[in-house]
Amino acid sequence: MRVIDLRSDTVTLPTPEMRKAMYEAELGDDVFGEDPTVNRLQEMAAEVTGKEAALLVSSGTQGNLVSILARCHRGDEIIVGSDAHIFLGEVGGAAALAGVQLRLVSNDEHGMMAPQAVREAIRGPNIHNPPTTLLCIENTHNRCSGAVVTPDQIASLAAVVHPQGISIHLDGARVFNAAVYLELPVKELVKDVDDLSFCLSKGLACPVGSLICGTKEFVERARKWRKVVGGGMRQAGIIAACGVVALQTMVQRLAEDHENAHVLAEGLAHVPGVHINPRRVQTNIVIFTVDGSREEFVARLAEGGVKVTTSGDGIRMVTHYGIMRQDVEEALVRAAKVARGQASAGSIASLSHGKGRA
Ligand SMILES: Cc1ncc(COP(=O)(O)O)c(C=O)c1O
Numbered sequence: 001m002r003v004i005d006l007r008s009d010t011v012t013l014p015t016p017e018m019r020k021a022m023y024e025a026e027l028g029d030d031v032f033g034e035d036p037t038v039n040r041l042q043e044m045a046a047e048v049t050g051k052e053a054a055l056l057v058s059s060g061t062q063g064n065l066v067s068i069l070a071r072c073h074r075g076d077e078i079i080v081g082s083d084a085h086i087f088l089g090e091v092g093g094a095a096a097l098a099g100v101q102l103r104l105v106s107n108d109e110h111g112m113m114a115p116q117a118v119r120e121a122i123r124g125p126n127i128h129n130p131p132t133t134l135l136c137i138e139n140t141h142n143r144c145s146g147a148v149v150t151p152d153q154i155a156s157l158a159a160v161v162h163p164q165g166i167s168i169h170l171d172g173a174r175v176f177n178a179a180v181y182l183e184l185p186v187k188e189l190v191k192d193v194d195d196l197s198f199c200l201s202k203g204l205a206c207p208v209g210s211l212i213c214g215t216k217e218f219v220e221r222a223r224k225w226r227k228v229v230g231g232g233m234r235q236a237g238i239i240a241a242c243g244v245v246a247l248q249t250m251v252q253r254l255a256e257d258h259e260n261a262h263v264l265a266e267g268l269a270h271v272p273g274v275h276i277n278p279r280r281v282q283t284n285i286v287i288f289t290v291d292g293s294r295e296e297f298v299a300r301l302a303e304g305g306v307k308v309t310t311s312g313d314g315i316r317m318v319t320h321y322g323i324m325r326q327d328v329e330e331a332l333v334r335a336a337k338v339a340r341g342q343a344s345a346g347s348i349a350s351l352s353h354g355k356g357r358a
Helices: 015-022 036-049 059-071 093-100 115-121 151-164 176-183 216-228 237-247 254-269 294-305 326-356
Strands: 052-057 077-081 101-105 132-138 167-171 197-198 210-214 285-290 308-310 314-318
Touching: 015 237, 036 052, 036 197, 036 210, 036 237, 036 326, 052 237, 059 093, 059 132, 059 167, 059 197, 059 210, 059 216, 059 254, 077 151, 093 101, 101 151, 115 151, 132 151, 151 167, 167 254, 176 254, 210 216, 254 285, 254 314, 285 294, 294 308, 294 314, 294 326
Parallel strands: 077 101, 077 132, 132 167, 167 197
Antiparallel strands: 052 210, 197 210, 285 314, 308 314
8 A cells, every 4th residue: 555645745755866966966064164065055045035145054943043043132022923833833942042032923824914913013112021023924834724925915014014123034944835826936925024944855855954045144143053053064065965956946846736735625625524625725735624533533544544644723734746646636535435434433423322321
């Protein structure tokens, strides 16, 4: 039985071209700034995002942490979405290591924060207040089923915070998915954010790595902080070589993942006992709920060779480079079988429950 792994786009394996590029990569000591492959990748990342400079870091989590360290002082307050990965999925690193306080503003189901709510969250100069120094946004929005935030929406947030001297950091772990969905160059999409991180190791299928991008001055501060958290790597061109291939060859194919996620969402919507609004699925993340026990559903799926995770109060399936259309179709057949099993187990349970009471 073929195992269909829909847990995350992080399970992707490098392409043959990436493996070859790793083997052939020109290397040097990147802490001395002497790895030509890292330098090339950083230049490509700066160019594609329209920022002055970029820095290779080990992960999305490190990219967000180092960006916050480079922007904020201990005791600052930063505004973050209530469903943001920085808040929910990064082990409290911003608090533990950057010493900042997180002020949450509700994300709507499209991953957006209302500009008025952000305005109200900004602290005034009162002596009792910590200074608000950063707004963090996320695009695509993981918890919100891979929802895409548009350039106009980002501009509406920038109009609130920039006049107050507050910067915007974008957790753009999947920003290329957003750009492909919108059919826009990434640089257009991120023009109103001051800095961003994006991941190579998700839909772009690299084994390791993220980049942070911003002004030269910001990136130099980030470089120092990267060293502080142990992220100064030496012959990191081995990693960067895959990133170069990814930026050249793996971006446009994300549309295939989106199409597969769409097919998955439409198919799930027709499975009795499964609840999903397929129109909410814009990119590669599909989140749905089920009648009955979610944990049992996930366990039965795993027994049937379909690996998934939970997200919020739902079940999450993510399409990626390792998933083909026939995998999606097979996953739907297996999911329908699990749902049928759960429904009949439920009705037997209610029958015997009814009997017991009679
Ligand atoms: C939106 C978002 N940001 C950041 C990260 C962290 O990335 P990493 O797992 O590389 O630390 C993830 C990981 O799934 C993510 O979904």
